[in-house]
Amino acid sequence: MSVKVRSFAKINLGLRIGAKRADGFHELLTVYQTIGLHDVIRVSVERGSGVEIRCEDPRVPKDESNTCHQIVRKAMAMLRAKGKVVIEVEKRLPVQGGLGGASSNAVAAMLALERALKKSLPPAADRLEIAADVGSDLPLFLIGGTVLGVGRGEQVYPLQDLPAFHCVIVTPEVGVSTPKAFAEWDRRSGTDPCGADTPVRARSDRRSGPTQVSKLTLDSASDRMVELGRGLSAWLSGTFLGQAYSGAPRRGRAENLLLALVRTGIQNDFEQVVFPEYPELREVKRALLRAGAKYASLSGSGSTLYGLFASRAEAVRGAKRLTEQGWTAQATALLTRPQYSRRIFGR
Numbered sequence: 259m260s261v262k263v264r265s266f267a268k269i270n271l272g273l274r275i276g277a278k279r280a281d282g283f284h285e286l287l288t289v290y291q292t293i294g295l296h297d298v299i300r301v302s303v304e305r306g307s308g309v310e311i312r313c314e315d316p317r318v319p320k321d322e323s324n325t326c327h328q329i330v331r332k333a334m335a336m337l338r339a340k341g342k343v344v345i346e347v348e349k350r351l352p353v354q355g356g357l358g359g360a361s362s363n364a365v366a367a368m369l370a371l372e373r374a375l376k377k378s379l380p381p382a383a384d385r386l387e388i389a390a391d392v393g394s395d396l397p398l399f400l401i402g403g404t405v406l407g408v409g410r411g412e413q414v415y416p417l418q419d420l421p422a423f424h425c426v427i428v429t430p431e432v433g434v435s436t437p438k439a440f441a442e443w444d445r446r447s448g449t450d451p452c453g454a455d456t457p458v459r460a461r462s463d464r465r466s467g468p469t470q471v472s473k474l475t476l477d478s479a480s481d482r483m484v485e486l487g488r489g490l491s492a493w494l495s496g497t498f499l500g501q502a503y504s505g506a507p508r509r510g511r512a513e514n515l516l517l518a519l520v521r522t523g524i525q526n527d528f529e530q531v532v533f534p535e536y537p538e539l540r541e542v543k544r545a546l547l548r549a550g551a552k553y554a555s556l557s558g559s560g561s562t563l564y565g566l567f568a569s570r571a572e573a574v575r576g577a578k579r580l581t582e583q584g585w586t587a588q589a590t591a592l593l594t595r596p597q598y599s600r601r602i603f604g605r
């Protein structure tokens with residue numbers, strides 16, 4: 259008998275790339291947010307041994323490089339379980355899309371495996387460790403909702419859930435390689451490959467990127483992390499306390515909270531290396547804003563972009579407008595932590 263689970267996507271609400279570390283990873287600061295779009299994973303345990311991945315999408319690897327494969331092998335060893343694990347992946351999320359599809363699939367496969375075997379992995383810390391071992395943005399999917407990500411993105415802290423803002427997700431055809439995007443960031447910023455916290459940009463223009471390497475005094479990567487940290491905490495605390503931007507009294511609460519986000523200048527650093535390479539993605543961001551998004555951004559290293567809207571009706575209208583312009587666009591909503599954990603195994 260197979261166990262079916264939903265494997266939800268995430269978006270990044272701001273992402274700052276910090277210094278390159280000695281282990282080759284970059285320090286990151288981001289807020290992950292789970293959303294309603296998902297893949298479906300089915301896991302069964304049969305007689306035999308090994309792991310088999312089935313997926314109709316040819317872009318999904320079926321060998322050990324698949325994150326589901328890696329996590330299930332680790333989990334089987336920790337559970338001291340025997341059998342052949344068959345994982346079916348019904349792919350609806352984009353591959354290499356910046357929505358964390360592969361990472362989410364892996365966590366979903368691990369949760370489904372536990373159910374299929376009727377066995378539980380050791381307490382939370384160990385599951386987080388197994389997940390982090392497989393990839394930087396797996397652990398967030400063990401928490402769901404609004405999640406702060408630090409370290410290389412694998413250190414996760416549940417934040418108070420944001421209101422269930424509505425959003426439009428646009429999935430362009432191109433796939434962006436995350437390692438290549440990081441490498442391009444290093445190339446443009448002149449980051450010391452040995453991990454030194456090398457300055458990258460002008461203090462005179464705090465929102466500019468490594469493309470504007472500078473003439474004046476330069477920010478260090480850690481300054482830039484602090485800057486985003488301040489912006490995020492100002493926005494999040496305003497959001498939670500209901501004290502966000504109040505300059506437009508006739509607007510609804512959701513709209514005010516989103517305008518407050520815009521005012522913080524929270525950004526995704528990957529836009530600075532991905533947009534020059536794929537100019538059509540910058541166009542999508544502009545199209546989202548023209549279609550009424552209060553805030554629009556690349557998710558992770560892309561190629562998915564999202565826009566946050568003040569209401570479901572506006573998101574649906576926005577998605578329709580983008581679809582008419584030839585983009586693949588879907589309206590959905592942010593998933594809070596309780597919704598996320600309910601819906602993973604729910605109908």
Ligand code: C5P
Pocket residue numbers: 282283284285286392393394395409410411436437440
């Ligand atoms: O952790 P994950 O397997 O998702 O990372 C894929 C690649 O992305 C890493 O091998 C590394 O090149 C790059 N990466 C990074 N810094 C991070 C996360 C990922 O440089 N914080």
